[in-house]
Amino acid sequence: MTITVLDTYSAMKKILQAPVTNRVDLLRSMLEPVKDMYRYFPGEVDLVAMHQQASGFPLDRDEERCLAALETLATAGAWERMQRALDDALAVQLAATPGLEVPDITVLFLLGDPADDHFIGPSLGMTGNGGMSGYIVITLWPFPENVERLEATAVHELNHNLRYSPGGVVWNPMTVTVGEHVISEGLADAFARQIYGDELGCTRIGVPHLHDEAVFAKVVSGLDVTGMENFTAWVHGDPSAERFGVAPVGLPMGAGYAAGNRLVDAYLAATGQSAAQALHADSSKIIATALGSGS
Known part of the structure; x- marks a missing residue:
């Protein structure tokens, strides 16, 4: 390799x-x-x-x-x-x-x-x-x-x-959810943060919304959405949706990254795993654990 x-x-x-x-x-x-x-x-x-x-x-x-x-x-x-x-x-x-x-x-x-x-x-x-x-x-x-x-x-x-x-993890275009994409961004940031720390490891577009409860709640409401054409709006936000001709859903740029970081951090805290250990963790389990823990 x-x-x-x-x-x-x-x-x-x-x-x-x-x-x-x-x-x-x-x-x-x-x-x-x-x-x-x-x-x-x-x-x-x-x-x-x-x-x-x-x-x-x-x-x-x-x-x-x-x-x-x-x-x-x-x-x-x-x-x-x-x-x-x-x-x-x-x-x-x-x-x-x-x-x-x-x-x-x-x-x-x-x-x-x-x-x-x-x-x-x-x-x-x-x-x-x-x-x-x-x-x-x-x-x-x-x-x-x-x-x-x-x-x-x-x-x-x-x-x-x-x-x-x-x-x-298999990315099946027919069944993949917004939740999988959101969790994948959260895991990737968590892995970068594990090595380089929170300041450098967070993707910049998500940082302004990390503590925005309304943005988090909105993203969580769309985690079960399927259809990859919808992912830009839910993960990257309205500016990218509009750029690529996708219907906006009322989210700021990087919203899915911010929510993904919070969900993954809650999961890692609950399980005691590192981001590296959670590489192949099932996104539905991450979401269930994170939301169950009061993230």
Whole structure:
């Protein structure tokens, strides 16, 4: 089992310095190592289109801003820090769950789009996708708070990857609930907090709502909702729902993350487990235990 953080620094620098007409092909080549993460999508996936839809750095503008941001990340040792963090976190996880089946994992770290208002605004310059076994994609703009949290961000996505890898929890699109998604975010944050502490380990979008009782109650009311098209509204909140054309449900950005942290913390306190030990815990049991304990 090997975790490989790809050298996207060199690749992105080459893309941003190339003639505009050459950039699409160069980007497609850089994205090729993660094409299999879309293996369950119907039909062939256009990697460049996916990059653009996911707030990836632009190919026809803002070159100087992006090159400067790239150097900020390089100076901060971003790629090396993420590699060390993932290797160290895997060791923590294996100590807690001996015999865990771990896939080889490829990590794609990308600059985001500085002109994407939703990415830079409500998303605070960071998105991640770690739910597809064997692949992690992190898209980031180097605000100081995001650079400080590079390790915790990577470890959060690793937790998702290991929860949904073979032998772990099965994400069945036909039956999966908002509750599973909410709990997965809470577990991933709890794992990052176990290693890096509460201040760095909490996903930033959820922090403002951690103690908001109305937000918590609203999220809890939707935990049994099924249909993955609904998850954005319940987990990420109305700003993301509106961005992606989903009906809002009256929740602020990051509401599901805040609720997930509270539910998982209540479960861990009740059971005496660490976040690492709870990697494959059933979300319905976590929810029942947490709510039964008066969270």
